[in-house]
Amino acid sequence: MLKIIDKYILKRYLATFTVMLLMFIPIGITIDVSEKVNKMIENQVPFSAIAQYYVDFTIYFANLLFPIFLFLSIIWFTSKLANNTEIIAILSSGISFTRFLRPYIIGATIVSIFALIMGFFLVPKASDGFKNFRYRYLIGNGENEMRDNSDVYRQINPNEYIYVSNYNSDSKMGFNFSMERFEKDKLKYKVSASRIMWNAKDSSYTLFDYRKRKIGAYNDILETLPQKDTVFQFALEDLTPVVYIAETLPYNELVRFIEKEKERGSTNINVYLVVLYKKYSIPVSAFILTIIAVAVSSMKRRGGMGINLAIGISLAFSFVFLDKVFGVLAEKSSAPPLIAVWIPNIVFGILALYLLKNAKR
Known part of the structure; x- marks a missing residue:
């Protein structure tokens, strides 16, 4: 008997979760097309690029609103079970509420594993295509806006540091360039230039208004030239990564990228860590939202399914709101990214335990 009920609920x-996705994704695509069709026509975007964009959009959109879709789907079908008195019949037969939750937890496990795999491999590729299309065809200056161009400071190896105040990806030129070399925490020399230009033909750089100051024990040695060609052990584009690069990297590449950026002293490290930690926090949220949804909708209410859906929508959007707020907080402040990313799950986890306790009564 229990196996039949488990299979039925699972x-x-x-x-219902699949149907919810299939219902809302076409709506999202329709709204997106209506907003962007004029820009696409104006920029003469190839049909193949548009088709690939909406494949990527589907994956990106589904991952972004995954908690809402999951929550509403559980509210929907559990409310129907409650209104048809099926839940009362199941619990009246001697089955505990905890045992009643088992197929829901199994379902949450399946969805979580699927979300984890998506987040590790499929979503990064889709994000890359989705973001590139938007910047290339729909947003302002394209390549320039894709990059973190201002006040870039990097550690390129244990002893050398580079700074560029601004970078133009079209001309491959950086402004107000400087490179400092330290040995045993002492500055040995500093190279500066008003401009640095990348020469693709021979992988060299041209420094304009070149100055090099060697720090001596008693006197400094100053070298100045109007222009100097030289070679550095870095690519200028490495200084200005795409602003959303972390979202486009599969899990293993993302971990290596973060380690490399830590060594360089990247100022965007919190942004990258938020992306990494969310790959785990979002799948875990499936369990928390499942418990909350069942606890809220398993009781037959006077207002029927409408009341349950209203509560569900409010809670779902509250979760997404908290997730966004604390994600931005971690990126823009000194708040630890790990704690900030997990706060929504912690808050709603406590709420889930409270609602579950009341539901058992």
């Missing part, structure tokens, strides 16, 4: 869980 089937409804997965089927």
Whole structure:
């Protein structure tokens, strides 16, 4: 008997979640097309690029609103079970509420594993295509706006540091360039230039208004030239990564990228860590939202399914709101990214335990 009920609930869980995705994604695509069709026509975007964009958009959109879709789908079919008195019948047969939750937890496990795999491999590729299309065809200056161009400071090896105040990706030129070399925490020399230009033909750089100051024990040695060609052990574009690069990297590449950026002293490290930690926090949220949804919708209410859906929508958007707020907080402040990313799950986890306790009564 229990196996039949488990299969019945699990089937409804997965089927309703799938239907919810299939219902809302076309709506999202329709709205997106209506907003961007004029810009696409104006920029003469190839049809193949548009088709690939909406494949990427589907994956990106589904991952972005995954908690809302999951929460509403559980609220929907569990409310139907409650209104048809099926839940009362199940619990009246001697099955505990905790045992009643088992197929829901199994369903949440399946969805979480799927979300984890998506977040590790498929979503980064889709994000890359989605973001590139937007910057190339729909947003302002394209390449320039894709990059973190201002006040870039990097450590390129244990002893050398580079700074560029501004970078133009079209001309491959940086402004107010400087490079400092330290040995045993002492400055040995500093190279500066008003401009630094990358020469693709021979992988060299041209420094304009070149100045090099060697720090001596008693006197400094100053070298100045109007222009100097030289070679550095870095690519100028490495100084200005795409602003959303972390979102486009598969898990293993993202971990290596973060380690490299830590060594360089990147100022964007919190942004990259938020992306990494969310790959784990979002799948875990499936369990928390499942428990909350069941606890809220398993009781038959006077207002029927409408009341449950209203509560569900409010809670779902509250979760997404908290997730966004604390994500931005971690990126823009000194708040630890790990704690900030997990706060929504912690808050709603406590709420889930409270609602579950009341639901058992």
